Amino acid sequence: MARADSNQIAKSSPFKAWATNHLRTLIASLGNMTRQPASSFMTIAVIAIALALPAGLFVLLNNASNISIGWDNSAQISVFLKADVTERQADNLMAKLRLYDEIDQVSLINKDQALKEFKKISGFGNAIEALGGNPLPHVLTIQPVVDANRPDKIRHLIKQLNQHKQIELAQLDLQWVKRLFAMLEIAQRSIWVIASLLGIAVLLVVGNTIRLDIQNHREEIEVTKLIGGTDAFIRRPFLYMGLWYGIGGGVFAWFLTMLSISLIDNAVEHLASLYNSGFQLRGLSFSEAMSMIGLSCFLGLSGSWIAVGRHLSEIEPS
Amino acid sequence: MIRFDNVCKRYPGGHEALNNVSFHLPRGEMAYLTGHSGAGKSTLLKLIALIERPSRGNLVLDGVNLSNVSNSKVPYIRRNIGIIFQNHHLLYDRTVFDNVALPLIIAGYQHKEIGKRVRASLDQVGLLNKEKSAPITLSGGEQQRVGIARAIVHKPGLLLADEPTGNLDPELSKEIMELFARFNDVGVTVLIASHDLDLIKQMGSPVISLSQGQLSHNDLEAATHG
Numbered sequence: 036m037a038r039a040d041s042n043q044i045a046k047s048s049p050f051k052a053w054a055t056n057h058l059r060t061l062i063a064s065l066g067n068m069t070r071q072p073a074s075s076f077m078t079i080a081v082i083a084i085a086l087a088l089p090a091g092l093f094v095l096l097n098n099a100s101n102i103s104i105g106w107d108n109s110a111q112i113s114v115f116l117k118a119d120v121t122e123r124q125a126d127n128l129m130a131k132l133r134l135y136d137e138i139d140q141v142s143l144i145n146k147d148q149a150l151k152e153f154k155k156i157s158g159f160g161n162a163i164e165a166l167g168g169n170p171l172p173h174v175l176t177i178q179p180v181v182d183a184n185r186p187d188k189i190r191h192l193i194k195q196l197n198q199h200k201q202i203e204l205a206q207l208d209l210q211w212v213k214r215l216f217a218m219l220e221i222a223q224r225s226i227w228v229i230a231s232l233l234g235i236a237v238l239l240v241v242g243n244t245i246r247l248d249i250q251n252h253r254e255e256i257e258v259t260k261l262i263g264g265t266d267a268f269i270r271r272p273f274l275y276m277g278l279w280y281g282i283g284g285g286v287f288a289w290f291l292t293m294l295s296i297s298l299i300d301n302a303v304e305h306l307a308s309l310y311n312s313g314f315q316l317r318g319l320s321f322s323e324a325m326s327m328i329g330l331s332c333f334l335g336l337s338g339s340w341i342a343v344g345r346h347l348s349e350i351e352p353s
Numbered sequence: 354m355i356r357f358d359n360v361c362k363r364y365p366g367g368h369e370a371l372n373n374v375s376f377h378l379p380r381g382e383m384a385y386l387t388g389h390s391g392a393g394k395s396t397l398l399k400l401i402a403l404i405e406r407p408s409r410g411n412l413v414l415d416g417v418n419l420s421n422v423s424n425s426k427v428p429y430i431r432r433n434i435g436i437i438f439q440n441h442h443l444l445y446d447r448t449v450f451d452n453v454a455l456p457l458i459i460a461g462y463q464h465k466e467i468g469k470r471v472r473a474s475l476d477q478v479g480l481l482n483k484e485k486s487a488p489i490t491l492s493g494g495e496q497q498r499v500g501i502a503r504a505i506v507h508k509p510g511l512l513l514a515d516e517p518t519g520n521l522d523p524e525l526s527k528e529i530m531e532l533f534a535r536f537n538d539v540g541v542t543v544l545i546a547s548h549d550l551d552l553i554k555q556m557g558s559p560v561i562s563l564s565q566g567q568l569s570h571n572d573l574e575a576a577t578h579g
Contacts, residue, residue, distance in 0.1 A: 052461025059458065258442050261402070262503070263432035264459045266425075352404050 064275040082284025087291035089230035114175040114205045125173040137192045140178040146171040241338030249346045257352045281335020285328030354380040354542040360410035370396040372566040383537040385553045386546040388563035394546040435504030439516040441496045443488040450484040456507040474506040494525040514545040
């Protein structure tokens with residue numbers, strides 16, 4: 036048909052038209068949101084809080100694992116010698132133990148040296164002097180060879196040590212590390228559960244916002260369908276709006292997470308200084324922040340996709 | 354352009370809006386569709402615009418049988434139809450310009466081309482100076498003309514109008530009808546549903562009349578079968 040043909044010439048190439056349409060909708064949907072700043076901001080804030088909560092917990096957990104990560108390998112056996120063991124005997128024992136295959140390093144904590152340090156640090160100097168003698172035994176600290184495949188080797192070594200007549204008690208300082216890891220594991224799983232639930236909440240928030248938006252644009256959708264707008268064309272602004280909510284929520288969540296960390300950072304630094312530690316709280320890395328924003332975009336897009344799929348087909352011109 | 358072949362339309366609930374309607378509106382022709390309210394005028398237009406589907410019979414538009422067009426093809430068929438409604442169906446949250454530009458945006462025209470065509474279209478309906486106005490600030494006749502500008506901006510081959518003069522005084526009504534006649538002069542096929550018999554008589558185009566869902570008068574040639 037001649038009329039339609041002349042239209043085709045004036046129209047741009049299909050790809051260019053498609054790209055133009057997308058760009059136009061992308062900007063228009065952003066414009067739509069800025070036209071109702073209060074409600075848009077509230078939606079974004081809800082998304083941001085829902086994401087910042089698990090993100091903040093994740094950061095704390097990450098830091099906790101970071102502190103303890105070195106401890107697993109530095110399993111150390113403390114060997115308390117009997118009170119009547121002299122320094123010389125202790126040296127002999129140490130030399131003997133060095134020959135063990137399972138033992139990497141042995142060092143002696145001399146009981147006189149230990150007492151002196153304890154007096155200095157604890158401030159209980161006078162009280163300890165009142166005791167008369169030195170209540171502390173010599174202590175050997177043993178660094179066992181860690182063989183990940185044979186955890187029972189260390190246990191066997193401890194059993195052997197405990198049978199030695201000069202040794203009062205040998206114990207592995209690992210139990211509490213194991214417990215800590217078990218606790219961290221629980222915390223990690225809890226965060227996943229919380230994050231999943233809040234993720235669903237984000238999905239629903241976006242879905243509901245888009246649903247209301249679809250209802251507000253009922254007239255426009257009908258008219259657009261009547262003059263030949265495809266479903267994809269009508270769907271597009273709502274999907275882009277979901278995407279914008281996702282981006283906005285993700286970026287704002289990043290900001291909230293960093294803000295929260297900076298608020299507790301001082302307190303953590305103070306605590307670390309009390310432990311003579313240079314520990315510093317580590318925030319979200321750039322790639323973690325990007326993953327969070329990416330996830331937020333995905334949730335926003337999915338939420339709007341669900342709403343659009345459910346509600347757009349209900350609107351037909353009549 | 355439009356060929357009805359024993360078309361029936363029965364709504365859920367049993368109401369029979371159209372019964373065995375057959376006619377042929379050739380390309381470039383203009384015709385009026387008349388009848389009392391409830392005679393089936395709107396249903397007939399809705400069938401052409403694919404808002405409703407026929408229950409029985411064949412309806413061919415521009416060589417395409419509308420009875421078996423898939424839903425995904427519907428938008429592309431509608432793009433060759435300009436539809437004008439009695440209640441305008443304008444979008445009141447945007448300007449006259451944006452309303453008229455909508456069909457071009459849907460079709461993916463470039464920005465510059467849109468400006469040119471929208472202004473040409475507004476010029477044709479005599480509203481060139483109103484492009485930045487909000488539709489709500491316009492009179493009923495002006496709003497109707499915005500609706501017409503939107504229907505013709507993408508140069509469709511077929512114009513459908515459902516009671517386009519329903520709310521207008523006789524003088525404005527005549528102006529609107531003359532506008533349609535001008536589009537027809539440049540080759541657009543036009544079908545106007547109206548119950549304003551006096552005005553239709555003045556215009557002198559062929560008339561199709563419906564009465565209780567059946568064709569009661571047809572100035573056009575009868576549809577040829579097969």
